Amino acid sequence: LTTESRGESCAQCKYQRKLAQNQMRRAKKKSACNEKKKSKNIIRNLARTRRRLTSAQAQISQMHERNEALSEQEFEKRIQALPRKQQLAVKNCFVAARRKSTRGMKYDDEWIVECLLMRMRSPRLYEHLRRQGIMILPGRSCLQKYLQRFKGGFGLNPNIFTALREKTKDMDTFSCHGGLVIDEIKLSENLNVKSSGEIEGFVDLGDHTPGEYKGVLANHGMIVLFQPFTGNWTQILGVFASRGNVKAPTLAKIILESIVLAEQAGLYVDSVTCDGASWNRSMWQRFGIQGSAGHVKCSAKHPVDTNRKLFFVSDFPHLIKNVRNAFVSKGYLTPGGHVHSGIIQAALNVDRENVTLKAMPKITDAHIRPNNFEKMKVDLAFQLFGDEVIKGLFLHRRHVESIYTRVQPTEDFVKLINRLIRVMTSRITKRALKPGSPDMRFLEAFLVYLDKWEEHAKPAGGGFVSDSTAAGLRVTIKSTLGLLSYLSTSVGFKYLLTSRLSQDKLENLFGIIRQSSGCNDHPTVSQFLVTVNLMAFYNLAKSPRGGNCSQDVVQALLNPSDTNKTSVKHVLDSMDSLMDRGRVDEAETVIDTLISESDHTGYTEKKSNSALLYYVAGYVTRKMIAKTACPSCAGHLCISNTEASANADAYFTANFDNGGLIYPSQALSSAVKLMEDSFTSFFSKNKLHMESLLELASLLHSLTFPTLGCPEHEKQTLSAVLKFYVLLRFRFFVKGLNKERDGQRERLKLLKL
Helix, strand or coil, X not given: CCCCCCCCCXXXXXXXXXXXXXXXXXXXXXXXXXXXHHHHHHHHHHHHHHHHHHHHHHHHHHHHHHHHHCCHHHHHHHCCCCCHHHHHHHHHHHHHHXXXXXXXXXXXXXXXXXXXXXXXXXXXXXXXXXXXXXCCCCCHHHHHHHHHCCCCCCEECHHHHHHHHHHHHHCCHHHHEEXXXXXXXXXXXXXXXXXXXXXXXECECHXXXXXXXXXXXXXXXXXXXXXXXXXXXXXXXXXXXXXXXXXXXXXXXXXXXXXXXXXXXXXXXXXEEECCCHHHHHHHHHCCCEECCCCEECEEECCCCCCCEEEEEECHHHHHHHHHHHHHHCCEEECCEEECCHHHHHHHHHHHHCCCCCCCCCCCHHHHCCCCCXXXXXXXXXXXXXXXXXXXXXXXXXXXXXXXXXXHHHHHHHHHHHHHHHHHCCCCHHHCECCCCHHHHHHHHHHHHHHHHHHHHHHHCCCCCCHHHHHHHHHHHHHHHHHHHHHHHHHCCXXXXXXXXXXXXXXXXXXXXXXXXXXXXXXXXXXXXXXXXXXXXHHHHCCCCCCCCCHHHHHHHHCCXXXXXHHHHHHHHHHHHHHCCCCHHHHHHHHHHHXXXXXXXXXXXXXXXXXXXXXXXXXXXXXXXXXXXXXXXXXXXXXXXXHHXXXXXXXXXXXXXXXXXXXXXXHHHHHHHHHHHHHHHHHHHCCCCCCHHHHHHHHHCCCCCCCCCCCCCHHHHHHHHHHHHHHHHHHHHHHHHHHHHHHHHHHHHHHHC
């Protein structure tokens, strides 16, 4: 079979070619159609999106225009329905929204006060709200700057009374009537040098500090607290640091000054409450207060208003502790018979044997035979005369009578003290002391009972409470009745909550102070002062129930404080005046003169090692270079290690130099050496006291210092070096004294074991 090519395709090939071309054309057409449809859909969706975007932008522009046109008055009107504090939060949110960052943002004073209160209550929650942006809150450093304006020292802080005067303007008369509560807390002896140059830790009674106590370390802190008869608030009026207890003459002056200032601030001081310590009883005598069986005087003429009386009260829980202590040790000889704790012990022994239900489940041996620590607990004393003991004596009477012949006198005595506790510790309106009530008649009858009891026990030479406890009970009950009569007739009180006459609020405050720096039974003087200042600020800034803190109170709290500024300014001025140069040859003469007038003339003068001093001068150089922005000044303060090798005192620094130590210039090294020699010479012969820094500054004032820094910044550089080194040296010195004192305290503890 042969084929012949004629140059043309056959019909079958043409058909197959045409079929393939049609298929390819259809595929291309279909793909192009799909792409065209997709493109049309994308263009259509894009157009719709653009229209929506344009509409949204137009709405945003309109909103911006409306917001810009919205006046401050209109904004205030819109948020007027919100509570006052929510209004402050909303305003700060809007202010922050207009800024790129809240750094450097200025806050309203009232909002600052609220932020301070929030951070005092819960620092962790405050930081959570701030960092998560839940609320617009200032940072910790910002709050500290505002809080530092309120800080005051010991004594009666005038800033407190200024703010209190503004706060009492919006308070009713009932909330302003109250009494002073005074008590002391044990502190640990510790010194602290503040950045301002003050030395804390010495006795400081404000204007009442004796001159001979300027160098005596304080180991007690005293607080004067105002406690109203109604309302859930208190206010710290004064804080004092003393050595031991505050003596009666000084204490009486502090009380009088506190009353006068509190009355001028709008408060009404009607009572003074203190515990039964001997110095407090001596203070009573200065006001003519006495509580003997023949004569009871519970009040004195008011120092501000002659038509009013000032009532004196002894802390009732302390009195009950005294009654309990004698009751469990020896017992009493009452008109009803001999009463003692052995009867309660017998009932407790029976109650213990009961393996089912108990009549006295909370009573333990600590109630009947307390140790020295348990004797200080008020709850144990109250429970010993509580309802459980009465129920136990009633339930186990038969068994107890088989051991003791007379049980009824002890049971009656426990019931008597139990009712006295209920009447004198009322905290709610239902149990409050009211005029003409059975509780009032009970107190009057108890005073008569005390006289009969003392008369009955006198022939036996015992069996009665101590004279101090008896006087405290008589004066306290008499003052309670006198206050009830005065408040109900002259002020309009319908009742008196007798718990407001005790020291409970002040004891709670002492608990806060002991826990503010961790578990610390004896805080330092500095810790004590810081905590008390914060509590005083908190009580003033806290809004009254149902109201807000007024703007005048806010301004009084945040205005710069002038308290204790005089001494600090004197220190800083003395340091600045060192720029006035004297004669070089007078330096040693000034030092010798001061040493000859020192406290101890037989002591050997001490001097620091020159190599170690050069090393410390390098540390001073590093700090000064970090603070200065002038390259010329920095060049004048330091030298290279090669240049320092010529100095014989640089060997110590060079030996421990791993490449990071700085070598001071000759001028700076000489200035530090001059200050160190003056410091060691001064304290080799003189004891540290409250004004030591001022005296050292007066010594340095007559010395000649070398030129430090460039001519333009010479004075500022020398001033910075002097202030830094003097404060640094005082801190080193005080730290060593504290360490030595702590070591002695620990050794004494070991000797007691």
